Amino acid sequence: xxxxxxxxxxxxxxxxxxxxxxxxxxxxxxxxxxxxxxxxxxxxxxxxxxxxxxxxxxxxxxxxxxxxxxxxxxxxxxxxxxxxxxxxxxxxxxxxxxxxxxxxxxxxxxxxxxxxxxxxxxxxxxxxxxxxxxxxxxxxxxxxxxxxxxxxxxxxxxxxxxxxxxxxxxxxxxxxxxxxxxxxxxxxxxxxxxxxxxxxxxxxxxxxxxxxxxxxxxxxxxxxxxxxxxxxxxxxxxxxxxxxxxxxxxxxxxxxxxxxxxxxxxxxxxxxxxxxxxxxx
Amino acid sequence: xxxxxxxxxxxxxxxxxxxxxxxxxxxxxxxxxxxxxxxxxxxxxxxxxxxxxxxxxxxxxxxxxxxxxxxxxxxxxxxxxxxxxxxxxxxxxxxxxxxxxxxxxxxxxxxxxxxxxxxxxxxxxxxxxxxxxxxxxxxxxxxxxxxxxxxxxxxxxxxxxxxxxxxxxxxxxxxxxxxxxxxxxxxxxxxxxxxxxxxxxxxxxxxxxxxxxxxxxxxxxxxxxxxxxxxxxxxxxxxxxxxxxxxxxxxxxxxxxxxxxxxxxxxxxxxxxxxxxxxxxxxxxxxxxxxxxxxxxxxxxxxxxxxxxxxxxxxxxxxxxxxxxxxxxxxxxxxxxxxxxxxxxxxxxxxxxxxxxxxxxxxxxxxxxxxxxxxxxx
Numbered sequence: 001x002x003x004x005x006x007x008x009x010x011x012x013x014x015x016x017x018x019x020x021x022x023x024x025x026x027x028x029x030x031x032x033x034x035x036x037x038x039x040x041x042x043x044x045x046x047x048x049x050x051x052x053x054x055x056x057x058x059x060x061x062x063x064x065x066x067x068x069x070x071x072x073x074x075x076x077x078x079x080x081x082x083x084x085x086x087x088x089x090x091x092x093x094x095x096x097x098x099x100x101x102x103x104x105x106x107x108x109x110x111x112x113x114x115x116x117x118x119x120x121x122x123x124x125x126x127x128x129x130x131x132x133x134x135x136x137x138x139x140x141x142x143x144x145x146x147x148x149x150x151x152x153x154x155x156x157x158x159x160x161x162x163x164x165x166x167x168x169x170x171x172x173x174x175x176x177x178x179x180x181x182x183x184x185x186x187x188x189x190x191x192x193x194x195x196x197x198x199x200x201x202x203x204x205x206x207x208x209x210x211x212x213x214x215x216x217x218x219x220x221x222x223x224x225x226x227x228x229x230x231x232x233x234x235x236x237x238x239x240x241x242x243x244x245x246x247x248x249x250x251x252x253x254x255x256x257x258x259x260x261x262x263x264x265x266x267x268x269x270x271x272x273x274x275x276x277x278x279x280x281x
Numbered sequence: 282x283x284x285x286x287x288x289x290x291x292x293x294x295x296x297x298x299x300x301x302x303x304x305x306x307x308x309x310x311x312x313x314x315x316x317x318x319x320x321x322x323x324x325x326x327x328x329x330x331x332x333x334x335x336x337x338x339x340x341x342x343x344x345x346x347x348x349x350x351x352x353x354x355x356x357x358x359x360x361x362x363x364x365x366x367x368x369x370x371x372x373x374x375x376x377x378x379x380x381x382x383x384x385x386x387x388x389x390x391x392x393x394x395x396x397x398x399x400x401x402x403x404x405x406x407x408x409x410x411x412x413x414x415x416x417x418x419x420x421x422x423x424x425x426x427x428x429x430x431x432x433x434x435x436x437x438x439x440x441x442x443x444x445x446x447x448x449x450x451x452x453x454x455x456x457x458x459x460x461x462x463x464x465x466x467x468x469x470x471x472x473x474x475x476x477x478x479x480x481x482x483x484x485x486x487x488x489x490x491x492x493x494x495x496x497x498x499x500x501x502x503x504x505x506x507x508x509x510x511x512x513x514x515x516x517x518x519x520x521x522x523x524x525x526x527x528x529x530x531x532x533x534x535x536x537x538x539x540x541x542x543x544x545x546x547x548x549x550x551x552x553x554x555x556x557x558x559x560x561x562x563x564x565x566x567x568x569x570x571x572x573x574x575x576x577x578x579x580x581x582x583x584x585x586x587x588x589x590x591x592x593x594x595x596x597x598x599x600x601x602x603x604x605x606x607x608x609x610x611x612x613x614x615x616x617x618x619x620x621x622x623x624x625x626x627x628x629x630x631x632x633x634x635x636x637x638x639x640x641x642x643x644x645x646x647x648x649x650x651x652x653x654x655x656x657x658x659x
Contacts, residue, residue: 008318009325029318029328036317037310044338047565074437074476086451093455093463105455137436137476138509175338176565177510178525184336185306191338232561232594267594 006032020206021057030190031058040148040169042184045192048236051172055129064125069115071136077143082155083112106157116147119167126167134173141183148186197224203237204244211248219244222255222281229277235262255281286312295347301340307333405637410492421532423637428503430644432572436476446470479510481567485577486543487517487550493607497576500640502527502535512566516555517545550580552620553587560594572647573599576634578608581620589623596627605634
């Protein structure tokens with residue numbers, strides 16, 4: 001476990017707030033349990049509700065090193081766990097003449113550590129963020145099972161490597177596909193929703209200390225309206241922060257001029273302007 | 282396991298009755314989670330149970346209902362029989378529902394025997410609307426075969442290959458060099474593999490499609506069962522995602538589940554509104570280079586302008602947008618319905634989809650995959 005122990009969910013919530021991450025109660029309970037039971041935490045939610053930020057804040061409050069594995073289609077053990085340093089191996093073979101005993105090519109000396117192995121072997125506390133796991137394919141999900149249940153991995157040439165200390169594992173998913181039950185069973189599950197307008201304004205102010213309260217309030221009211229109207233892509237918390245930042249930079253408080261910070265689909269922008277969703281904010 | 286464990290097993294049983302599927306592992310974890318929560322904090326205990334017992338968003342609702350009922354019952358229920366607590370926890374999962382299976386299988390066995398070639402050939406070109414229920418069962422095998430054929434795409438995974446390519450296989454080359462005292466004499470190569478491209482089926486189940494919807498749903502079921510990345514939706518006046526219902530090995534049960542899930546069988550059609558919901562609610566499920574097939578006759582009671590806008594959006598997100606209209610097979614067919622006129626400019630391929638043969642054509646198109654989409658629209 002990390003050096004920092006938390007006695008209850010409220011303590012976690014407070015520490016996260018100090019790290020400028022405002023978690024609601026369900027999330028702080030989930031984070032507390034993930035720390036206390038040393039269980040991986042699976043976060044799902046719409047894009048931009050702060051899933052990745054949770055992991056970053058978690059690393060900050062536990063004083064752990066954040067190791068991030070960004071998943072993509074076709075990710076495999078060699079880009080996630082380990083690979084062998086082939087050029088070095090080839091040179092080593094060439095260097096040792098046939099008379100001498102050949103070097104052990106598949107020893108740690110020639111091993112390249114990728115994020116997962118790095119997380120298992122790191123000395124200090126680690127938060128391992130496996131980001132957007134839904135982008136990876138089922139084979140990779142299956143490959144993660146050993147890591148998530150026993151915190152160990154098997155490298156055929158070396159044997160099984162166990163974690164010196166259990167990393168805190170956070171997985172995030174945007175739900176572009178349903179994850180396998182076997183993976184979910186190994187994790188605590190938490191769905192993160194959009195925050196309420198008042199809460200979101202608090203988040204914006206926590207993230208952007210320089211922004212006027214009035215601007216944060218207006219941006220979050222506007223974003224709440226946008227989310228309630230029929231859009232292809234509703235803005236996330238990240239967009240609210242960017243929007244408030246843009247307004248701060250423009251200095252005139254004209255929401256519409258910086259609309260591009262919140263909406264990224266042309267039809268959505270047209271629709272919002274036509275229907276006057278933002279009037280009177 | 283203690284008293285707490287038994288009480289939790291009751292909660293888990295309630296959740297299972299509501300369709301969630303927490304296992305014994307979750308139960309054990311929930312117990313240890315409760316142990317680390319301050320006993321006086323009831324709200325936190327509830328949240329702790331929620332995060333340990335749920336494993337998807339759908340479970341959350343089941344949990345809330347189950348918890349409400351479970352909390353009401355309280356601890357004064359009669360003491361449970363002297364069973365091993367673990368057994369008690371596991372029992373609801375292994376219980377076999379009694380008298381569920383209808384007497385049909387016997388008859389089905391006789392039906393699904395491979396048909397003579399002539400029969401199959403006849404069936405291939407027969408319009409779905411003229412199928413008898415026996416022919417529907419026969420067609421199941423053909424559908425399953427077609428469903429295995431679908432769009433493919435290059436994966437980022439690689440595999441070793443005999444042929445020279447532009448990717449060196451360093452691992453293979455090194456291993457081969459060991460045979461020649463470390464002299465890399467033969468080079469090995471890798472090439473990218475092919476994987477399945479996601480497929481999205483959007484079925485019109487309104488009244489006008491009734492003669493076809495049963496068979497097309499059967500096709501969708503076969504696709505969902507055979508492919509890894511396949512999503513199925515059904516719409517009449519509103520859109521229902523039926524992928525989960527269609528998954529599973531038993532086609533009859535899957536179709537039954539899907540029919541129950543869809544609330545508006547054979548009602549009116551609002552294609553524009555349905556596609557709008559598809560674009561907005563499920564946009565990310567259909568993104569990433571999917572082939573999207575809309576199976577509809579284009580009879581639409583909504584605003585054609587809405588329809589055109591949503592089809593255009595769908596076409597831009599999809600790798601390839603196919604529209605299957607069973608009426609297209611009718612001699613002298615002209616796409617004159619308002620909906621069809623609005624949709625066609627944004628569709629990549631317009632096909633019939635009224636018979637096995639036409640679904641084979643669809644499979645051919647998807648498998649060929651060489652079409653360069655979007656060129657026409659730019």
